[in-house]
Amino acid sequence: MTSNSVPATREESRVALVTCGEIPDLDPDDRLLLAPLRSRGVTAVPVAWDAEGVDWAGFDLAVLRSTWDYAARREQFVDWASAVPRLANPADVVRWNTDKRYLRDLAGAGVPVVPTTWAVDGVDLPDGGEYVVKPAVGAGSVDTGRYDLGLPEHRELAQAHVARLQAAGRLVMVQPYLTAVDTYGETSLLYLPDESGRLAFSHAIRKGAMLGGPDEGGAGLYKEETIRPRRPLDAELELGERALAVAPGDPHSLLYARVDLIPGPDDLPVVVELELTEPSLFLATAEGAADRLAAAVATRARKRDDYYVT
Template sequence: MTDHHQPARGKPRVALVTCTEFAELEADDRLVIAPLAARDIAAEPVVWDDPAVDWAGYDLVVLRSPWDYMSRRDDFVAWAAGVPRLVNPADVVRWNTDKRYLDELRAAGVPTVPTGWVLPGESWQPPADGEYVIKPSISAGSQDTGRYDMADPEHRELAVAHVRRLGDAGRIAMIQPYLSAVDAAGETALLYFAGPQGLAFSHAIRKGPMLSGPDLGTEGLYKPEEISPRTATADQLAVAERTLAVVPGGTDRLLYARVDLIPGPDGTPVLVELELTEPSLFLGYAPGTPDRLAEAIHTHLTHAAT
């Protein structure tokens, strides 16, 4: 049994924050533990809402897979505000866990998927045709996310029911056009880790298309993903850099960032999400990636000690 109160003598202690369902971490996240140990850093998984944890006993607290916070985001944000040496920091967590940040990025000139919002209690009339994605503004892993063909009367009814279901739960619904180029190209996630000069590009992966139809409210914690390595293009890297350049507070404080892009109607990349809180980092999909993350953690520990 882990003792969350007694620091390991002589070694920096790092908490890898997770949730009860992944109490021993998701398999990909465990890949960083050995490279950290090689740097004489003791890392352990810790459940974010475990009341027995003494967070002050850690030299760094790294958000990894606390994927059950979506239904109690206010509690999670309040928890983050009380944790010392948290990365990414609590103000970033507050900003990034509500996808209405997309409006801020769009206003700053970042190409994003056009997004409308339906607040709880508001009525919503679906478009007459076209394919659309509906999801909550606070979500992860494509949970509570569906794809609807508005020319299909049944889909229109299901879309209205989806928005109503979210609103009845006090959640904000996002309405986005479905960009069909993703069916062939998939989604590209670009991963960045902290380095001596700030965030640096690490690697990229491809996610296969995930949305085949309406959400019926019966999915589990997250939908299965089809992942493969990908070489980022110059256009994708340029959009990612534009996105990161306008993150509130700057990127020097960040341990990691993930920029998720899909092809727009003209084929150029557009931002679908900026993941700064608890993204999968896909450590197993590029050589040396666990070491790069371990070195990023070491860099943050070094800065915290000075």
């Protein structure tokens, strides 16, 4: 090298970490990605998905994160996702996964899921027992309530909840309340790419019960959660893999995934949700998780032609 030589520097990449207007600076967990991305020569920019005038083609990759306000505008959100040139996770997954009727596909493939009644216009609620009422399109347990249908006041509130959702044109889900969530809790399995770039189990957390009673239409993007790390059971890991196998395309091409499980009445796990669009990944609960995800984002940003994922 001569004295006039300039050391070679790696090409900078630009990545959008896609959020919503209510969280312009990202969720705290997602901010853990900023430093490891910067160390890999990636400029990460928080951008609201519905912000005006954004040149999405100017990013090497757009990574869906805290877009938690899409529920009331799902079709707009899905159309937006389809127009982004390089999106993770991809638009076909977004369309499939933002409507919880994907649970039908899981059940049809033999994956144990929480039993669900779907209702567009009215619903005959069970005579008794504890049940959950929620919309098929929603995030963060918002618009979700728990009801003891043997209690007249709870039954009345459940019927009002169903009517409120249906008046807004939303498909209603009615599910039995799985009481194991009050003791064992809910297990979330988190998947991130391994060193080869293939999706692999990364870590797991335990969530405590979130539904203390009826929902009365309060505002907010999400309900607070009590989180701690968990070592999952073999049966949970096996069920997580079975659920991922049903997702559109090659599940190993996904940038991230989360599978939420609760033990059913027979103590065997069932899938409550398969989160492939905007899940919290609880990066802070597992050493190296943020760094592993940042490495995968950087790789995909630099290999943009290989991950043209519309």
